[in-house]
Amino acid sequence: MNDSSSSADIDIAHIAELAHFKLTPDELENLKKDLDSTIQYVQKLFELDVSNVEPTKFGQPVSNVLREDVVEPSLDHDTVIANAPDASDREFRMPKIVE
Amino acid sequence: MNISALTIAAAQDALRRGEISSVELTQGVFDAIREKDSAIQAYLTVDAEGALREAAKADERRHKGEDSDLLGIPIAIKDLINVTGQPCTCASKILQGYKAPYDATVIAKLRASGAVPAGRVNMDEFAMGASTEHSAYQITRNPNALDRVPGGSSGGSAAAVAGGMALGSLGTDTGGSIRQPASFCGCVGLKPSYGRVSRFGVTAFASSLDQVGPITKTVEDAAILLKAIAGADPHDQTCLDRPVPDYRAPLRDASLRGVRIGVPKEYFIEGTDPEVMALVRQAIDKAEKAGAEIHEISLPHTEYAIAVYYICATAEASANLARFDGVRYGYREVGADPSIQSLYDLSRSNGFGQEVKRRILLGTYVLSSGYYDAYYNRALKVRTLVRQDFQKAFNEVDAIFCPVSPTAAFPINSTVNSPLKAYLCDVFTVPANLAGICGISIPCGKTAADHLPVGLQILAPAFAEQSLLCTAAACERELA
Numbered sequence: 001m002n003d004s005s006s007s008a009d010i011d012i013a014h015i016a017e018l019a020h021f022k023l024t025p026d027e028l029e030n031l032k033k034d035l036d037s038t039i040q041y042v043q044k045l046f047e048l049d050v051s052n053v054e055p056t057k058f059g060q061p062v063s064n065v066l067r068e069d070v071v072e073p074s075l076d077h078d079t080v081i082a083n084a085p086d087a088s089d090r091e092f093r094m095p096k097i098v099e
Numbered sequence: 100m101n102i103s104a105l106t107i108a109a110a111q112d113a114l115r116r117g118e119i120s121s122v123e124l125t126q127g128v129f130d131a132i133r134e135k136d137s138a139i140q141a142y143l144t145v146d147a148e149g150a151l152r153e154a155a156k157a158d159e160r161r162h163k164g165e166d167s168d169l170l171g172i173p174i175a176i177k178d179l180i181n182v183t184g185q186p187c188t189c190a191s192k193i194l195q196g197y198k199a200p201y202d203a204t205v206i207a208k209l210r211a212s213g214a215v216p217a218g219r220v221n222m223d224e225f226a227m228g229a230s231t232e233h234s235a236y237q238i239t240r241n242p243n244a245l246d247r248v249p250g251g252s253s254g255g256s257a258a259a260v261a262g263g264m265a266l267g268s269l270g271t272d273t274g275g276s277i278r279q280p281a282s283f284c285g286c287v288g289l290k291p292s293y294g295r296v297s298r299f300g301v302t303a304f305a306s307s308l309d310q311v312g313p314i315t316k317t318v319e320d321a322a323i324l325l326k327a328i329a330g331a332d333p334h335d336q337t338c339l340d341r342p343v344p345d346y347r348a349p350l351r352d353a354s355l356r357g358v359r360i361g362v363p364k365e366y367f368i369e370g371t372d373p374e375v376m377a378l379v380r381q382a383i384d385k386a387e388k389a390g391a392e393i394h395e396i397s398l399p400h401t402e403y404a405i406a407v408y409y410i411c412a413t414a415e416a417s418a419n420l421a422r423f424d425g426v427r428y429g430y431r432e433v434g435a436d437p438s439i440q441s442l443y444d445l446s447r448s449n450g451f452g453q454e455v456k457r458r459i460l461l462g463t464y465v466l467s468s469g470y471y472d473a474y475y476n477r478a479l480k481v482r483t484l485v486r487q488d489f490q491k492a493f494n495e496v497d498a499i500f501c502p503v504s505p506t507a508a509f510p511i512n513s514t515v516n517s518p519l520k521a522y523l524c525d526v527f528t529v530p531a532n533l534a535g536i537c538g539i540s541i542p543c544g545k546t547a548a549d550h551l552p553v554g555l556q557i558l559a560p561a562f563a564e565q566s567l568l569c570t571a572a573a574c575e576r577e578l579a
Contacts, residue, residue: 050481
């Protein structure tokens with residue numbers, strides 16, 4: 001992989017698959033156009049030499065925030081399952097996975 | 100009870116004097132909503148019965164001798180903050196019908212201080228947008244000019260306050276989503292430092308950037324709300340354990356005398372509306388006359404901030420929004436030939452709106468195999484450079500003054516065809532999120548022809564909310 005990549009090589013169908021989207025050809029084409037122009041714009045990041053720069057991964061530099069290991073009440077089962085689009089007998093219902 | 104011009108502080112004075120009750124005040128909010136919101140469309144849902152019950156409880160607490168700045172004050176809540184038993188749609192079809200099973204920490208803290216969650220206000224879907232046009236439910240209008248957007252993503256929060264339908268509200272700011280709508284609507288909008296306020300129970304957009312903050316009529320009201328919602332939370336380890344001062348107390352004596360104000364040259368550039376620039380310059384001049392020292396400073400990596408932001412924020416969003424899969428909550432579609440694959444694909448494709456899909460795809464792309472290092476990792480490194488710009492600047496100055504947005508509120512439907520152009524408008528707000536610092540927007544005048552409000556943005560170092568609010572309060576007096 002080179003430092004910079006050309007936006008022409010974006011495989012939009014593959015990206016949509018990774019994101020679990022099933023899109024119409026029209027939608028794919030429009031979204032590819034938007035993605036192309038944004039990726040083209042962010043190429044400006046390649047103007048900078050960042051070889052000696054540490055990445056910022058968090059909003060503030062903190063690590064290892066610990067708490068006492070005590071059991072606390074958790075959410076009520078029925079309240080949670082009430083939001084399920086399909087449920088039976090206090091379980092989430094799904095289409096058949098194994099034939 | 101006419102609540103249009105009422106501030107939180109003034110309402111609390113009236114409550115303390117016994118001139119009104121919280122029930123009357125809360126009813127006043129619902130009367131205003133009924134009267135005005137059909138034109139403005141700031142609220143998505145209102146639970147009047149529940150809120151009036153809470154208000155009655157607050158009145159009872161007062162009778163028993165309790166007192167606090169927020170006791171009995173109704174507050175509008177952005178529709179991505181969970182309030183037990185209320186809808187929390189994030190203005191998305193994918194969460195239609197969802198009812199929050201628990202309170203976000205900011206809501207629990209509001210309740211503890213006696214505030215009343217009064218209704219759910221509109222936003223761009225999942226906080227992705229700067230106009231509130233990307234809501235699956237309705238377009239909110241700017242109370243200052245109904246043909247204009249209120250800004251976004253916390254457009255409902257700002258429009259409710261500006262439209263006289265809320266005393267104050269909570270919004271969230273990932274790249275400007277509190278400060279920009281506050282600017283567009285003529286309100287005060289405060290983005291706290293990253294780690295100042297808990298994100299627990301707040302639907303995540305970009306976890307390393309999101310912060311909850313107040314939108315109010317005055318700096319004093321923003322200080323009151325910040326004090327109530329700030330502070331450590333065992334449920335959010337990114338929320339730091341730092342003392343929460345009484346942000347309100349020192350505001351009265353706040354002065355600009357001797358305050359070192361940095362004016363970054365990269366924020367006064369071509370492409371910004373000359374009127375916006377002139378109003379912000381005028382505010383800086385007034386601050387100088389009031390005794391502030393003005394220094395020209397440089398934040399040299401500003402021009403890279405948008406590129407960094409749209410990589411980091413969308414990468415985090417693509418991971419955060421993976422949870423919306425049609426299984427445990429929200430919208431589900433299985434298709435003619437039900438399978439787990441079609442359930443995921445159809446629920447997400449038809450549950451999310453266009454802008455959310457656009458950003459999830461961008462985030463998925465920059466994290467995908469072969470591109471992670473080129474884009475995501477590089478963006479994280481440039482984020483460090485943006486952060487260091489501010490660190491260097493704050494060695495020399497106490498606060499930074501600049502515009503919030505390159506324009507005043509724009510007409511509805513004017514950016515829909517150019518997502519990139521819309522992203523570029525966030526240029527003055529995203530750097531603060533990338534650096535984790537705090538910032539506020541306060542009104543600094545109106546445009547001549549259209550009388551549209553313009554905001555002055557004031558930025559201060561991380562966890563310097565106290566001095567930020569003092570500077571803002573002193574400025575607010577000079578600009579009045």
